[in-house]
Amino acid sequence: MIISSSCVRAFCPRLPSSSKKRALRTAALVTFTIRRRRLSTACSVSATKSKEKEKVIVVSGPTGAGKSRLALELAKRLNGEIISADSVQVYRGLDIGSAKPSPGDRQEVPHHLVDILHPSEDYSVGKFYEDARQATRSILDSGRVPIVTGGTGLLIYGKPDVPKASPDIASEVYSELADLQNNEDWEAAVQLVVKAGDPKAQFLPANDWYRLRRSLEIIKSSGSPPSAFQVPYDSFRKQCDSSIVDRHDINPSTDVVEEVKSKELDYDFICFFLSSKRVDLYRSIDCRCEDMLSGSDGILSEARWLLDSGLLPNSNSATRAIGYRQAMEYILMCRQQGGSSPREFFNLLSEFQKASRNFAKRQLTWFRNESIYHWLDASKPLETVLNFIYDAYHDKSENLVVPESLRMKKELSSRREESELKGYRTQNRHFVRREDCSDILDWIRRTQGLNSES
Incomplete structure (x- = not known):
């Protein structure tokens, strides 16, 4: 309320002259102060609006959780386009094993970073970051909504600060390791890189030649191993952790995360992690692996094509998948x-299922510590999940809270669930008896036998 001089006169008719003057001066000062505050507030709101960050939706989750379907339906509602954060979907010809969106889905909703490379080409985190950011900018400039979906959230935090090797250094490294790779002498190659300055090279997965070459390139380019360089993700986590410590808070609150996001991140990332109870997730993964191995045009056919292209298992990004x-x-x-x-x-089949479940477990562990993500229950009706994310995107309060009915707990919720998980056993649907795989074995004999053309 603004206090005017007329109001003072009306309520103070009998004040002495000096007192009346003081009251009038006070009223004028209050009026000026309030008006200045209003002007300041208006300017602040205007500045805030001008600095509002553009929104990017991120839908992550373990393999087999249903995030691709959710992202597709969400894109239809929000006039969005999808950026794939899947490290295998970038490769042409690897459709079944990567659960790549169908041609019909991709025609209905534009997808980015799908089918952009031949499987013989490697794809680094840094290159993915550049391509994904370029796609994000392009989508926003066209007036549409970027929806990032996949099992990684590294797009959010920034490009790793790792030097890129010059053509001369890349050629030198290739020459040093070429003979060792051709002779499949992995141990000797590892020792070469360890002696060059990267002791962590000995912990790389066997035959991961790409990362071994990259390590040697970084050493020759900078004099330091890859571990010496700052990763933006680590910076974000440190900022969150330090803010929590400063406030003597055990768990990262929404306010803390939003505060760090506003300082550290260049977009307003609205992040969701879709999952279900661990036992249900494992069942879904096991069935998915069965489906991928079924028929003559499944993942075995794609693996055959990779071998016929001259690639070996575990020799690069695509064949490590x-x-x-x-x-x-x-x-x-x-x-x-x-x-x-x-x-x-x-x-x-058993090895495929086990590796997939273990990968999902690692994803759950990693995302469990990511306070920027809102966990959603994949077992809830798709329409309910879609409505919540749609409303969250349009919400201006910056205080997103997942309702209890939709929230997925990060930890095992009961002893019963823990007991079920410990006693988990795969229950196949398609391949139960020996004869259930007879069609696959016939295809193997016809196409991969000693007398067949490979």
Whole structure:
């Protein structure tokens, strides 16, 4: 309320002259102060609006949780486009094992970073960041909503501050490691890189030649190993942790996360993690692996194509991918011995399922510590989840709270669930008896036998 001089006169008619003057001066000062505050507030609101960050939706989750379907339906509602954050969907020809969106889905909703490379090409985190950011900018400039979906959230935090090797250094490193790779002398190559200055090279997965080459390139370019360089993700986590410590808070509150986001991140990322109870998730993963191995045009056919292209299992980004590595090793074994027994096929299926479940477990562990993500229950009706994310995108309060009915708990919720998980056993739907894989084994004999054309 603004106090005017007329109001003072009306309420103070009998004040002495000096007192009346003081009251009038006070009223004038109050009026000026309030008006200045209003002007300041208006300017502040105007400045805030001008600095509002553009929104980007991120839908992450473990493999098999249903995030691709959610992202597709969300894009239809929000006039959005999808940026794939899947490290395998970038490769042409790897459709089944990466659960790539169908041509129909991609025609209905534009997808980015899908089918952009041949499987013989490697794809680094830094290159992914550049491509994903370029796609994000392009989508926003066209007036549409970017929706990032996949099992990683590294797009959010920034490009790793790791030097890029010059053509001369890249050529030098290639020459140093070429003979060792051709002779499959992994141990000697590792020792070479360790002596060059990266002791952590000995912990790389066997035959991960790309990362071994990259380590040597970084050492030769900078004199330091890869671990010496700052990763923006680590910076974000440190900022969150330090803010929590400063406030003597055990758990990161929404206010703390939003405050750090506003300082550290260049977009307003609205992040969701879609998951379900661990046992249900594992069942879904096991069935998905069965589906991928079914038929003559499944992941085994794609693995055969990779081998025919001159690639070996675990030799680069594409052939290290879960499912493809196991399938390629199986096809190689079949070629060497002229076929496969049912037991060998079931061993392949079991290894594929186990590797996929372990990967999902690692994803859950990693995202559990990510306070920027809102966990959603994948078992809830799709329409309910869609409505919540749609409303969250249009919400201006910056205080997003997932309702209890939709929230997915990060930890095991009960002893019963913990007991079910400990006693978990795979229950196949398609491949139960030995004869259930007869069609697959016939295809193996026809196409991969000793007398067949490979």
